[in-house]
Amino acid sequence: MKIKQISIFLENRKGRLFDVCSLLGKHNINIRALNVAETESFGILRIVVNNPDDAVKKLAEAGFTANITDVIAVEVPDKPGGLAGILKVLNDEDVNVEYMYGFVEKATDKALMVFRFDNADRATAVLKKHDIRIAGEKEIKEL
């Protein structure tokens, strides 16, 4: 139940984030979740959108370096300690999280978070074993 994240390489220059967002907006692509990792000289924009294949195509046409990465959308109880509970499971099972970030909207009373694991398949198995719900691509599209 992996979903597709688009990662985009951006130089630390004024207006680059705007360029990406306006391009996606122009093509009617909706951003569901977003995260920026920044360094001194460059940044990586990570987004989950309703139509990832189309988005990558449009980005590449516009000259951006954009790759698809498999991530997992995990339902997190929206209450104090909700995220900690999930991280404890992963920690106990020795699953390594590369990075994570939240979705803009939520479908239910549970928050939805994007997890990038070093081993997505093993992470999925661990989450399933502990009855932690994972959202699929279709669900993301309908958010």
Add this chain to the structure above:
Amino acid sequence: MIWNEKFECAKPAELKQVQSDRLKKLVSCVYNNCKVMKDKFDKAGVKPDSVKSIDDIVRLSFTTKIDMRDNYPYGLFCTDQKEVKEIHVSSGTTGNPTLVGYTTDDLKLWSEVMARCLACAGAEPGDTVQNAYGYGLFTGGLGVHYGALEMGLRIIPMSSGQTARQLKIMQDFAPKIITCTPSYALYMAEEARDMGIDPKNGNWKIGVFGAEPWTEKMRGEIEAAWNMLATDIYGLSEIIGPGVAQECPNKNGLHIFSDVFYPEIIDPDSGQAVKEGQDGELVITTLTKQAIPLIRYRTRDIVSINYEKCRCGRTSPRISKIKGRTDDMIVVRGINVFPSQIEHVLLGIEGTEPHYQIVVDRQQHQLDEVEVLVEVNSKIFSDEVKKLEELKRKIHKEISAVLSISAKITLVEPKTIERSMGKAKRVVDKRQM
């Protein structure tokens, strides 16, 4: 003083006779002792005994850096390795470096021509020289050292770098002569002033500056900063190292020691000689070298030549300062850099060849800085910061290993590197010299 009047002030006809005799000997030696060269002669249909005078040199094939690379390490040697007493290695365009070897007589030749250079600049036996060219595989340090020994100078073998120590030593021993790259001379002067030392205080008379191109403007700055005469020295490791040509105090061209390094100036495209005084590529034949004698070696340096007798009394022709290159080599901190070397590193890293650009800059009175811009394509891109940072580190490390230069690596977006006629511009040189 003139170190070797017999050759440096020879009458043109006498010089020509010496050159002709030496060329005949050289051609037969090369033909009989080096398979690669013999094949070259045979392919061109030239028999060694058909070379009767120096004028016949034009019938011989050129030697290039590619020949040196392709026949690495020993293919161009004309002597047994047992006769080789020293080797030096400099940068090649890609892959193999350039190897140079010296027999005992070659080392004597090197000492002789470097002594001629130091004397030509104005040194006298007994003077103290602070030699701040790098010692080691780079030919600069040891070449100057051998010449200074030959001349009877007192040598401070500083090597390059360690600026604070250089400044301390020069205050303590008051040398008359400094030898280093011209940009390092300016850098040291700036550092001295920052430390409250006036570089003009001292016993300075002469600077022998080379290993990189420099301008008359830089000469003026160096002379003002150090209160010394700043002279230009020329050389390349393939020929001997430093010691090929040197300016006298008239600063009107570099005397090339044509009794041992025979110069021709050619049109780089046609290979034909240009008219006297016109710019062209300098081609050198090492008339007396033993280990790796080179016939018509294409230096890729653009100069002009003047055969008039100089006011200093020397008849050895004078080449101009280097006016450019016929290839894309750049010189950074005295080190020769070919864009192809960087290309090679990038190709080796991810099996992909991203677009790149080398930006060389020099702030006023500072040392050269190199930045390599690498376009991030989807093959080398990762969604993880640590992987991209690791890629940067890896490129940095490998470029440092190949070039001996620490370059700043900057990852940039695709298509940000300027392309002209579909071809990317590989080098941007912003240096104000």
